[in-house]
Amino acid sequence: MKLNIQNERSKPMELINIAKKNLVDEAHQQMKQMIQAKVWREGEILPSEHKLCKDLGVSRVVVREVLQRLRAEKLIVTRQGVGSFVSNPNNFNFSITDENGETIQLTEGQFLDVMEFRKCIEFFAIELAVSRADEEDFHAIQQAVSGMEQAVGNLKAFSEEDYRFHYAIVKASHNEMLCKAMDSCKDELFYCFYQMNQINDVRPWGVDMHKDVMECLRKRDAKAAIQSLKKSNEYNYARLGEFFLSKDGPD
Secondary structure (H helix, E strand, O other): OOOOOHHHHHOOOOOOOOOOOOHHHHHHHHHHHHHHOOOOOOOOEOOOHHHHHHHHOOOHHHHHHHHHHHHHOOOEEEEOOOEEEEOOHHHHOOOOEOOOOOEOOOEHHHHHHHHHHHHHHHHHHHHHHHHHOOHHHHHHHHHHHHHHHHOOOOHHHHHHHHHHHHHHHHHOOOOHHHHHHHHHOHHHHHHHHHHHOOOOOOHHHHHHHHHHHHHHHHOOOHHHHHHHHHHHHHHHHHHHOOOOEOOOOOO
């Protein structure tokens, strides 16, 4: 008997959709939910690519594409050599101006100069303060944090309290030379804080960050206080990237 297979042979061969989930979409959705649910909070560094690959069960190619999507959505910012930080999309939603309509006038070089100065003076002051600070010092630090909280809607007042906080930490070291160093650079430090605090919706996060440092100092944990400041500095560096002026300043 001759089999009739003509009809079967005449059908074009096609791949069948097996409805497998898109790995990038799935990984992106999970990481986005972690950010939106504040499991990963603003300013925190994301797990390494290696850990993300392991936790999600996907390749590095998938993880890198997800990170690129999250950057495009302003949900993370990346600092090369450091990692990616959870960010606040509101920071980037509007034209960045202060209450007087002035735009940020800060160069990358100016920011780095201030960060390096603070590393030399403030970080060392913290190491001294954890053993030397008294209740009067802690009260001054607390007053500065409270002042920042009350001045969230006022850029100038908020930035003044910001400087007052960092000066109070240095003063708690009970080292006159460190205090004089802060005093001599007050204008430059205030200028940098003022410029940074112009970013839209940045000040509530700033209050929380300063509270965290204060609590570390209260526990007399220098390592944790310094680590908190280092992390916040790296995060600020990452998100300020698109706001920096050229090194020559405005035209």
